[in-house]
Amino acid sequence: MIVLSQVINGLILGTIYILMALGLSLIRGTMGILNFAHGVLFTLGAYFTVKVAMLTNFWVGIIIGPIFVGLVGMFIQRFFMRRLQGKHELFGLLLTFGMAYIIEDIIKIIWGVGGQPFNIPPSLSGFVNLGFLIYPTYRLFILGVTTFLLLALYIFLNKTKAGLIIKAGSRDLTMVSLLGIPVQKVFTLVFGLGTMLAGIAGALAAPMWGVQPTMGNKILIPCFVVICLGGMGSLIGAVVGGLIIGVAVSLAILIQPFFSDLIIYVIMATVLLVRPRGLFGEVGEAFE
Amino acid sequence: MLLKIDSINSYYGKSHILYDVSIKVDRGESVALLGRNGAGKTTTMNSIIGLVTPKSGSIQFDGKELVGLKPDQIVRQGISLVPDTRRIFPNLTVLENLKISERKSADSNWTISDIWELFPELLRLKASRGRELSGGEQQMLAVARSLVGNHKMLLLDEPFEGLAPIIVKRIAKTLIEIQKTGISLIIVEQNFRMALEIATRCYVMNLGRIAFDGPSSAITENPELQKKLLAV
Known part of the structure; x- marks a missing residue:
């Protein structure tokens, strides 16, 4: 039973990794930049959510907080990153x-x-009896929110014009500009979207992990591992990679807590040795 | 006058590629830009569309100066490049490639359903990804993508390159139809016979300079000029 419970804990941890990895992957796929500020934007998501929730309530906080993070991201792109246009990545x-x-x-x-x-x-605290397991309500809430967000992101990328432009831009930015589309505005949108996903992850993780200034530091590296494992630029890769790493970390804790830091690299190294482009990464492929 | 290129000089890094190139195209006119490999034809196209910024000279389109504008700003003036490598988005379907290219303008009114009439083969392939298309299908889609952007002028870089003769005829026929709707064309080609069937006037480039300009018939009826300027 404890193994099952840890597997589900791992899946929940995995969903936080997935949200982070998707943002990183979108930004890297479109802009060619590995965003090292992603961890701190996760932290910022938690802080904004806590502070807005204090003034209003939890629900308003968890919606407005991540949106603020997205706005901070758009500000960073608009006023700082644009100055680096044309320079080495x-x-x-x-x-x-x-x-x-x-x-x-x-x-x-x-x-x-x-x-x-x-x-x-109170509506999210307490436990739910799943029949085979009694499980914290809040963690199931995270699973539900993430599933909903993944579907929404999939629909956005595949069914809206803005989403299709992002997909197209991940393959050929010059051609996107040759359609008359301002690439820098696409970048602002992508960076805002990616950082908002980090903000959502931070907001969701806040009640479980505690809100403090360095909370984002330990999550950034596992998320890099997730996108390498799943395959750079692959949405499905980020999802599968996130779940694998989440479950592996949770199960390793059962054996020996320090294994949880080690096992993610062992998994990544093993997969990359057999398949250098990751589980779902195609050569030069992005956002399929 | 729709496009007036006035003695532009363009460089790739330190290499001087275009020397005082001047080209004029009227509204609704089709012009061919010919020349051997490396003559500077693609650089001229890239200079117009803003992928290369000329160091001197001016490019006026519909009365507006283009030199110094970014590619997306130039395209929004109503000018579109169909690149020689076609650059179809491989991860998008035919329909999605068209959807993101759609742009409304007062200049013309091409819709995606018009494209299905013009190229019925694309309608059959509308759910196929760009990477699954043949060269001819990609070329049709590249032209179609520019059409739904509703531009005043299309720049076609080597539109017949690498295509089977029957597809070349098919594309050429379509370009003539497109020109009849009032869209101006610049056709860059090494395959000068087909380009001259479409264009009424032509420029021939050699070593980065305009070596000849005149009516298309001047080239088609003069084998000596063909040999001098175009023979490999």
Whole structure:
């Protein structure tokens, strides 16, 4: 029973990884930048949600908080990243790396280095009897929200013009501009969307992990592992990779807690040795 | 005058590619831009569309200066490039490729259903991904994509390259139909006979300069000029 419970815990952890990895993957696929500020934007999502929830209620917080993170992302793209247009992509990486430190310090300056209390509403606290297992309601709520978001993202990318432009841009940005579409506006949209996903992940994780300035640091690296394992730029890869890593981490804790840090690299290295482009990555493929 | 290129000089890095190139195209006119491989035809197209910025000279389109604008800004003025490599989005279906190219304008009124009439083969393939299309189908889609953008002028870079003769005829016939609707064309070609069947006037480039300009008949009726300017 404890194994089953850990598998489900792993799936929940996996959904947080998935939201993070999808944002990273979208940004990298379209803009060619590995966003090192993704972890701190996760943290920012938790803080914004907590603070808005304090002024209003949990539900308003969990919706408005991530939207604010998306707006911060759009601001960063619009006023900082655009200045790097035409420069080597390493500059973009360095910029996001620096941004990560700056935003973390801003969080510390405004809200202090200590943790923030965050209580979930009574309707989400408590447990649900699944028949075979009694499980925390809030964790099932995360599973539901993530499933809904994945469907919404899939529909957005495949059924809306903006989504199709993002897919097209992941393959040939120059051709997108030759259709008269302003590429920098597409970038702002993608960065806003990707960072909002990080914000949602942070908001959802906040009640489980506690809200403190460094909460995003430990999640960034596993998310890089998830996109390498699933295949760069693949949506389905991010989903499957996220679930595998989530479950592996949860099960490793049962054996020996420090295994959970080790096992993700073992899995990644094993898969990449057999299949260098990851589980679902095609050569040069993105967002299928 | 719809397009007026006035002595542009373009470079790739430090290499001087175009020397004082001047080209004029009237509203509704079809012009061929011919020349051997490496003569500067594609660089001229890239200079018009903004992928290369000329260091000097001017490009006026419908009275507006294009030099210094970004490609997407130039395209929104009503000018569209059909690239020689076609650049169909491989991960989108035929229909999706068209959908993201749609643009409304006062200049013309092409819709996706018009495309299905023009190229019935694309209708049959509308759910196929770009990567599944043959060269001819990709070329049709590339032209169709520019049409639904409703532009005043299409720049066609090597539209017949690598296609079977029967497809070449099919595309040529369509280009003549398109021109009849009032859209101006610049056709860049090494296959000069087919280009000259469509265009009324032509420019021939050599080593980055305009070496000849005149009516298409001047080339088709003059084998010596063909040999001098176009023979490989």
